[in-house]
Amino acid sequence: MTQVLLCKNRNSGFIVAVQILIDWNHQSDWEVFNRTGISHLVAISGLHITMIAGMFAAIMAALWRRSFFTKAALPLLLPAQKVAALSGALAALCYVLLAGFGIPAQRTLYMLLTVALALWSGRITSVSHVLCVALAVVLLIDPWALLWPGFWLSFCAVGVILYTSVGRSQAVAVEGKSRIARFLDVLKMAGATQYAVTIGLLPLTTLLFGRVSLIGPLANALAIPLVGLVVTPLTLFASVLPAPLSTWLWRGAHALIGQLAVFLNWLSALPFAVWQAALPQPWTFALALLATLWLLAPRGWPLRWLALAGWLPLLLDNGSRPGAGEMWVTALDVGQGMAVLIETADHRLLYDSGPAYSPASDAGSRVIVPYLRARGITGLDALVVSHNHDDHSGGALSIMNNVKVNTVYSSLPLDHPIVTAAADHRRCNDGQDWQWGGMKFDMLYPDLDHYSVQEAAQEASKKHNPNTDSCTLKITHGAHAILLPGDLETAQERKLVARHAGQLKANVLLAPHHGSGTSSTAAFLAAVDPQIAMFQVGYRNRFRHPQRQVLERYQALGIEALRNDQDGAIMLKFGASIVADTYREQHRRYWYGR
Structure with missing residues (x-):
């Protein structure tokens, strides 16, 4: 079904505004x-x-x-x-x-x-x-x-x-030519111009958008x-x-x-409407640009067809990938929300999908999907949606509509749209574990009894806090580990310490509940004993996360704190050691004020 509206557009003068509502493929x-x-x-x-x-x-x-x-x-x-x-x-x-x-x-x-x-x-x-x-x-x-x-x-x-x-x-002489001949001349010139623009902008379009x-x-x-x-x-x-x-x-x-x-x-x-590609490296872009100028050179330029070889590095580039024995962790800058991408050479897992910004915009469509496409990532082996809050689940549907997701793990109600849209949905469950190559995944919370309590509360129309449902995932890679606890609060942290005291230790901790005052208790931090903590928070967020006393608690324990609002996206590379880097450190700009 397609609906088309013509109107006066305040941003584009008296321009045609076309609104296409497509129900069979859900494209905007x-x-x-x-x-x-x-x-x-x-x-x-x-x-x-x-x-x-x-x-x-x-x-x-x-x-x-x-x-x-x-x-x-x-x-x-x-x-x-x-x-x-x-x-x-x-x-x-x-x-x-x-x-x-x-x-x-x-x-x-x-x-x-x-x-x-x-x-x-x-x-x-x-x-x-x-x-x-x-x-x-x-x-x-x-x-x-x-x-x-x-x-x-x-x-x-x-x-x-x-x-x-x-x-x-x-x-072009027009005298003596019929209207059809003149029309064909104009059509030929328009076709040549369209060909030149399409070919000429191909390297630039790939650099800017990662697709043509x-x-x-x-x-x-x-x-x-x-x-x-x-x-x-x-x-x-x-x-x-x-x-x-x-x-x-x-x-x-x-x-x-x-x-x-x-x-x-x-x-x-x-x-075949669109060709997707990873954003090119500087040398592949420069080579493709020179090849394009060569290909569009005037007739008589020697061996113009050889210019096509200059496009091969651009076309065959699959983007950056972790090497054998490496794991990359990227805490994306999605504002006040969570989205952490875990990568190895052969597998991809996304923990949470960022917030919904408005009914028509979310972190999935604005941040995560463009990032995945820029990296040449066309599918996810797993998507974990920790719990039913918009700052964690808001972008999931956009991701699932644009990227192939094999399995979805969540604590969401079984009638939730994300659950029904998933090709393979599994409830987070204490004791759940699997392995991908050298990575081991352990789901530590919640257990099946928790869902029974949750459903009973919903049937009794009692207020339920979704934070208490947060899927807690520990990923172990060789001698190193990262713990992803979602928005767990004090009571759930106590349960974790009581049940899995010896299993919580991790080098990297995703700060629970964005550094809220209701989380990151001293006992929990002592059990995890991290070296690095990642705070996924929005700039000047209304919750004032991370709370000052919580941040001081981390600092007192000598834990390095990395924050999206100050550092941009946070990138960790797990190998023989853990190397931490941030987007704003890699891409310094004077307006960062640092």
Whole structure:
């Protein structure tokens, strides 16, 4: 089922807003747009701005030449070309302001303003100079624009078009040609441009997003002319015309976009729609970039086909992996929540899935899945959802919808959506254990009796604290171990110490309940005796985790404390020893203030 809405978008001017609700494959609208490579059309597009500017310029030039059908002889006062350039530039400025002044829109606006200024000053412009001026203006106004993918994609796309066209395109004679022949010439030129942009941006798209839309050229071949030349003008005219004319235009645009949405949804569902890859290393990206320039070089360039070999390291890169005998632990920076990825050379386990940020956004879709894709990880052997709180289970469904998960361990109620969506669900149970190569997994809490108490409380409509259900997992790798206790509180810590006093010792401890004052008792810390503690907390979280007295307790015992809010993602490598590193230490920036 697909539902399509046309409306005035406050962020994109009078732009088509398409909402696609897909019930058979549960893809979001933006996921469909990204998989088909047409996101630039749904949001503000440089093509739309240029079209609007050209339309206003043509209208004003025609009226100015006719002196607005008066005898004022306006062209004698000011040439129509200058009036057209000024009108187009002003129309583009208004449109870009309505669109939210995004970087791609800024690039188009500054290029148009540069051309208009050159025309008014009587100077000759070259397209490359115009692009460089726009680039300089964008960076002067906002140097941080370099951090936005849209900056690189927008300028590089235009750069690729210039690289493959300026000085190469030949004038095509139109005299004596039929309309069909002229149409085929235009189609051939558009196809060549689409080919150049697709090939030229492949290394950059892989670097920024870790995936490339293989069906993008086909989707754009239909969507660009339909949205740019038909739907957008219809919606613009509908915005200014009175009813019932506006209603007819809206309905016409709605019908066209509806059919386009059905086609895009079908394309997006194809198994080969998107090629996934790990984010490339610097040398593989540089090599692929040089190979791309070689491949797109002018005809006559020697052995252009050999450039394909330069893509092989990029295409075959599976991402970084732990070596034999190693285990990597990554405490992801998901805000106020938990998500810890455990990796060996052959297996992956994720403990908790981070928080839900809003009904439409969670740590799974915003942090964890992009991280897994960037690392080239396409599946998880196991997902442990410790208990039924949103900061631990909020991203699980997004992860399960985007990444293959073999087994889900949880303490959730059996009718919970995560449980019903799992291909293989197992309840966390004291005594549960398994091995993957050199890793041993021991589930220490809760036991089966605890679930009986939980279900009885629910039947009696008594208030139940899900923290008491937290799956507690100990992972042993050679001489080292890590303990993951979820949100256990004081009473549960006492039970653990009483039942598994000799089994709790671990080198690394995930601080229970984010460092809350209700956890991390002295007896529990003494039984675990960790060297490193990881605090998964959000920056300036409203719970003020970790509590000062708890943090002082860890410090008094000589335990090294690593925190997501201060250090970013925490990475531990287990081998002969444990090596700790943090994202902010690896990627230092001056705005970290350290």
